[in-house]
Amino acid sequence: MSSPASAATGVRSDEGSEHLLDVRDLVMEFPVKGKGFFRRTVGRVQAVSGVSLHLDAGETLGVVGESGCGKSTTGRAILQLHKPTSGSVRLRGRELTTMSAQDLRAVRRNLQIVFQDPFASLNPKMPVNDIIGEALRIHGLWKAGQGGTNGSAGTKGGTERVGQLLSLVGLSPEHGNRYPHEFSGGQRQRIGIARALALEPEVLILDEPVSALDVSVQAGVVNLLEDLQDRLGLAYFFIAHDLSIVRHISDRIAVMYLGKIVETGPRDDVYDHPMHPYTVALLSAAPEADPEAERTRERIILTGDVPSPLNPPSGCRFRTRCWKAQDVCATQEPPPIDHGNGHLVACHFPVTDVERELREAQQHLQGGRTAVPDPRSVGAPVGPVGGHGAAGVGREAVADPRSPEAGSAS
Amino acid sequence: MTTEKDQISGKPAGPVGSAPAGTPAPGGRPSEAAQGMAVVARSQGQLVRRRFLRHRAAMASIAVLFIVVVLAFSSIGFLGIPGWWKYSYDAAGTVVNRGAPTLSVVPTWLGGNGFSIGEHPFGQDDLGRDYFALTMRGTQISLLIALVVGVVSTVVGTVIGALSGYYRGMVETVLMRFTDVIITIPVLVIAAVLGQKYGNGGPFVLALVVAAVTWTSLARLVRGEFLSQREKEFVEAARALGAKPRRIIFRHILPNTVGVITVAATLSVATAILLETALSYLGFGVRAPDTSLGLLVSTYQNAFTTRPWLFWWPGLFIVAIALCVNFIGDGLRDAFDPRQNRVRA
Amino acid sequence: MSTPPTQPPSDWNAETAGDQGTLYGHDGPTPTVLERDPEPSVGVHVGHLTAGSAGSAEVLSVEGLTVSFPTEDGLVQAVRGVSYTLHEREVLGIVGESGSGKSVSSMAVMGLLPRSARVSGTIRYRGQDVLGMSRKQQRALRGRKIAMIFQDPMTAMNPVYTVGFQLAEAVLSHELMPRKAAMARAEEMLALVGIPQPKARLDSYPHEFSGGMRQRAMIAMAVINNPDVIIADEPTTALDVTVQAQILEKLIEVKDAVNAAIVLITHDLGVVAGMAHRTLVMYAGRPVEVGGTDDVFYRPRMPYTAGLLGSIPSAGDTGRLRPIGGAPPSLIALPTGCPFSPRCPLVTDVCRQTEPPLAPTDAADHLAACHHWDRLAAADDPTAFFRPELTGLASGAGEIR
Structure with a gap:
């Protein structure tokens, strides 16, 4: 993939990092407003707590995690849609967090976003031509002959360029004067992609771009994204919770949990040899459209929910739901350790053998399960009930070879 | 209305452009996504218009209001342009038949006198002025005031609501607390004080006075809309593209709040009519020799037992106008409200 | 199709019929998910279930159900002839994309459709x-014998009442027991679905629960009256993967505890694969394929099913995905013939003219609505019919950069 010429930002800073996009120790806090007349800030929620990652030209970084883990916030903080509280975001060596609004506007040409909800992300009162062409107007590229730092785009009229963009994403240019509601979900998502591509960015932040689409339509959009990447050399910051699609599209994976990256590395390393217990559990819990595999697979079912970011656990943030947690996990936060090949894992007790781990997790549970006895339900056995995450004591994982009924069905 | 356009899906999830006909053959299909566009769905605006045109009460109200407006402005003329009615509202004459209305609508076969307008259809006041002309003048003034109030309070309310909703923070706190203060004081009290002070300036000044107290509800409404719209992803997308606040407000948020604003503006016109009436009735509004519907009602309230028509005619017009405007507002609200997808069988 | 009410199978503890006392009548340990070997009698393989199969009675049968909504734009044919039977303790998965009618058909079963809906067929x-019952009789059935779990537990629960109150209310509205007993039952149910400190949690409000806990509470509310049928409408769609796994596990466990059958409505093929005995695939308001889950997943006999399966990225395969071209049809103006024909790679003239009935294919209990199911049967990989689509990169794409 040819690295495209640094288009909009142009200048390469001297202190430039070798990566196209370099994020260091990104922290994103939101104030918690109290009630009352002045709505004073009574606390802060850390949605992203020290995330470091990088993205190279033409590469796809898949960011996975559960809702509230800060993956979307990270994407928006990179774009400076939310001003990060601290940390640095460098695009081609230029620091974005301290940039003036004017400079930032120029940088935005090189860094764009595609949103999750194809129904909310397009202005219902604007025809598609205007939606896609808006970026050109904002940056003064609408009229022929104006702007355009790298040749072709600037020399064309805006209408023509919008038509080009529409056909690029597989829509017909004649559809440009229609309104968003006339399109189906998949088509709208394509419009959103065309809008993001209008300024010829090098980096696209894809915030769950296919989660809201039907399965059969998802595949088409994923294919489109891959084609565009091949053609235009785009780098993708692909945020998703669908593990199978992330696996399909990504070169590298970053797994986030409660505002932190717990594991990152090349796609196959993370999927085939996950080392962080959370990754292991996440991968084992994701259902597959294969009845046989579903029946026979070993899975770790974590208890409880993700703790509240208002009051994150001390030490390792995953320890409240981790079956391997020891005392040290509560006191020391595990640093990310490189296990070779850029596979970084932030765990005191990384998983080495997934198969064995699944078995051990199961045994561990059968031995030490703390079923909550219910005084009132006489003789009613209660299923595996661990401490619940919200109660803050959950420690057990329940390994579950899929439903006993389905088992008998074979 | 147009059959070939009736393709928008009724699915709650949203419209689905589908291609029942005219789909290219599988071999030569242009692309997955370009398919399904053979059919034109109706635009939002068309839908709103269609729903509004189907709203019977609103349509009837528009007709009635139209008749009232035409009658009021064409009969006695306006701004020096003469009307077709023979009397002027400020010319006194001889009192005929104790000033009783000469209008007769009861047909002869029901024992009446058949339809006839007579000399003074609405009767005369004690100075012998033609009461039809007076009522028409009152209607003119009341409508004008209502219109000015509608426009001014909508503009003020929208600006204040938009600013506080978009910028939040200090701007919002200051503007909204100011709004709260105005809301807390009874509208009539403020208007009466202002009216007392500036009421001599004529109907236009009075309209500004009324507008100064009626913009608050709209401001709150618009602020709420802005608060929700500014969090929408398409606004975020515009910010990601580098759009400036002005562009976001005018190109993205405002067009999406038009429905709410239209409805609120219409209803504020109805409020204004009633408020003007109340002020004039209390003596803080329009002053003689000019007149308004409210002033007419108040002037002749003592004649209610002896010559009730002096009370009834302006009262009838007040009710008619206020009702019509309210119905139109209802119709607009139903048309703009996406949840109003019900069927009229 | 009028199977008379049958006796519950012998292993089904008779205590459950009474509403006092413990809800789930197993004296022994309930089958926990940890047990590899399921109780032999509990498992019901749908592959063996043909019409009139002995041993497990039909609890719910839907025949020729149609639902349409008159709208300003015309009649929306949301459901066009759905038929299925649900046997005791069976899990029936209904999959389909948005607008396929999967939710509407179950809302019809629950009697929860808006008044404007036109419903016909038999349930x-x-x-x-x-459908022939009086409103009062329907109400008695709803929530008592047929319970529902909604997608979004936050909106399905009333925020101003405590969870305990709402659970008890579910019992009290059927006047099954005094309030005190109902509260005890509510606590019991919360324990059953794995909510710690159930007694304390009775006094919590829904917003004090996390998403997963709320969905557990919803499950507790659904099974509190010991229903025969649980309709779960996208029960885990709003949840994260790890919580989804908990909830699905809990759902199966609770279902076994109360001996209910489940209609599991979802768009997630993975959830169906792991849970359902039988799978019903819906498209454009109609079932297009029904059969044992293995049959449907491994031997699809309807191109739509094959397309759906093919469009999911699989672990080993990193090539291009195989989407189904086009978009689902408008439910107001359906194409003539098979509604899938505009998107189908196997389409022929007959498909465009006549809509195929849901008919048996190579197995008597594996039904599909396709004229050409035999071509799918003949293929090694039925999903291979869906080739990667051309994304229309032809015109001017080269110049764009």
């Missing part, structure tokens, strides 16, 4: 015609 609960 039988243990042989009784539900």
